[in-house]
Amino acid sequence: MAVINYEVKNQIAVLTIQSPPANALSVYLLNSLEDTLDKIENDTSVKAIVLKGEGKFFSAGADIKEFTSLESASDYQSLSERGQKLFNRIEHFPIPVIAAIHGAALGGGLELAMACHIRIGAENAKFGLPETTLGIIPGFAGTQRLPRFVGAAKAYEMILSGQPIKGEEAKANGLLNQAVDEEAVFDTAYSLAENIAAKSRVSINAVMKLVPYAKTEQFQQGVQEEAKAFADIFGSEDAKEGVQAFIEKRKPEFKDK
Numbered sequence: 001m002a003v004i005n006y007e008v009k010n011q012i013a014v015l016t017i018q019s020p021p022a023n024a025l026s027v028y029l030l031n032s033l034e035d036t037l038d039k040i041e042n043d044t045s046v047k048a049i050v051l052k053g054e055g056k057f058f059s060a061g062a063d064i065k066e067f068t069s070l071e072s073a074s075d076y077q078s079l080s081e082r083g084q085k086l087f088n089r090i091e092h093f094p095i096p097v098i099a100a101i102h103g104a105a106l107g108g109g110l111e112l113a114m115a116c117h118i119r120i121g122a123e124n125a126k127f128g129l130p131e132t133t134l135g136i137i138p139g140f141a142g143t144q145r146l147p148r149f150v151g152a153a154k155a156y157e158m159i160l161s162g163q164p165i166k167g168e169e170a171k172a173n174g175l176l177n178q179a180v181d182e183e184a185v186f187d188t189a190y191s192l193a194e195n196i197a198a199k200s201r202v203s204i205n206a207v208m209k210l211v212p213y214a215k216t217e218q219f220q221q222g223v224q225e226e227a228k229a230f231a232d233i234f235g236s237e238d239a240k241e242g243v244q245a246f247i248e249k250r251k252p253e254f255k256d257k
C-alpha cells in the first residue's frame with residue numbers, strides 16, 4: 001500500500017515515501033502526504049522535517065500507470081492542480097522541509113523535491129524532468145520551479161531533452177544544497193534538521209514567512225497555464241503513445257500530433 005510513513009522524535013519529523021517499487025506519486029500517495037502535513041502542522045513539537053524515499057529511489061514521479069485510467073482533459077487538469085496545490089502548500093509550510101534524495105528524483109519526484117526548502121542529494125542520484133520523453137510535459141509546477149533553481153537555459157535543456165543530471169551537476173546548478181555520498185544523504189539531512197530544531201521556533205516561523213516574498217509575481221499564473229497545457233497535451237496521439245510505450249517498455253514512436 002502506497003503511503004507516507006512518519007515518525008516524530010526530538011522535534012524532527014521524518015517522512016518516508018513508501019510506494020514500491022519506484023515511489024510513484026499516485027493520487028492516493030499525494031492524499032497521504034496531505035494528511036501527514038495536516039498532522040504535523042497540528043503537532044507543536046515539530047520544528048524541522050526530513051522527507052525521504054524508501055527503497056531504491058526518492059521518487060520516480062507521478063504514477064504513469066495511473067494516467068491510463070484518466071479520461072478527459074479536465075481529469076488531467078485536476079491531477080496537475082492536485083499536485084501543484086500540495087507542493088505549493090509544502091513551499092509555504094511553516095516548518096522547514098529538507099528533502100533527502102537518493103537514487104532518483106524524476107518528474108513529479110523532482111517537482112516534490114523542488115517544493116521543499118532544502119535539498120540534500122546523492123552524488124550518484126538522477127535528477128530530471130523526463131516528461132517530454134513520454135510525449136507530455138511536467139505538470140506539478142516543474143516548468144515554473146526548475147528555472148528558478150537552474151536558470152532558464154539549463155531548464156530548457158533539461159525539460160526539452162528529458163535527460164537527467166547527476167548530483168554533482170545538480171549542486172553546481174543550484175538544484176541541490178549539498179551533493180554527498182549516497183550513504184551520507186539521510187544523516188546529512190538529519191543533522192541539518194537537528195541544527196534547525198535547536199533554533200527558536202519564533203525565528204524559524206519568521207524566516208519561513210519571509211523567504212517566500214522573494215518569489216516572482218507571475219509564478220501563480222505560470223502554474224495555472226501549466227495545468228491547462230498538461231491537460232491539453234493528454235489529448236494528443238503522442239501522449240498516448242509515450243505513456244503506452246513506457247508501460248510496454250519500448251521506445252515511443254512520436255507522430256508530432
Ligand SMILES: C/C=C/C(=O)SCCNC(=O)CCNC(=O)[C@H](O)C(C)(C)COP(=O)(O)OP(=O)(O)OC[C@H]1O[C@@H](n2cnc3c(N)ncnc32)[C@H](O)[C@@H]1OP(=O)(O)O
Nearest residue numbers: 021022024060061062063064065106107108130138139140
Ligand atoms: C505531473 C507529473 C508527471 C510525471 O511525473 S510523469 C513521470 C515522470 N517520471 C518518469 O518518466 C520516470 C520513469 N521511470 C524511469 O525512468 C525508471 O523507471 C527509473 C529510472 C526510475 C528506474 O529505472 P530502473 O531501475 O531500470 O527500474 P524500472 O524497471 O524502470 O522500474 C521499476 C518499476 O517501477 C515502475 N515505475 C518506474 N517509474 C514509474 C512511474 N513514474 N510510474 C509508475 N511506475 C513506475 C516501472 O514500470 C517498473 O515496474 P515493473 O517492475 O512492474 O515493471
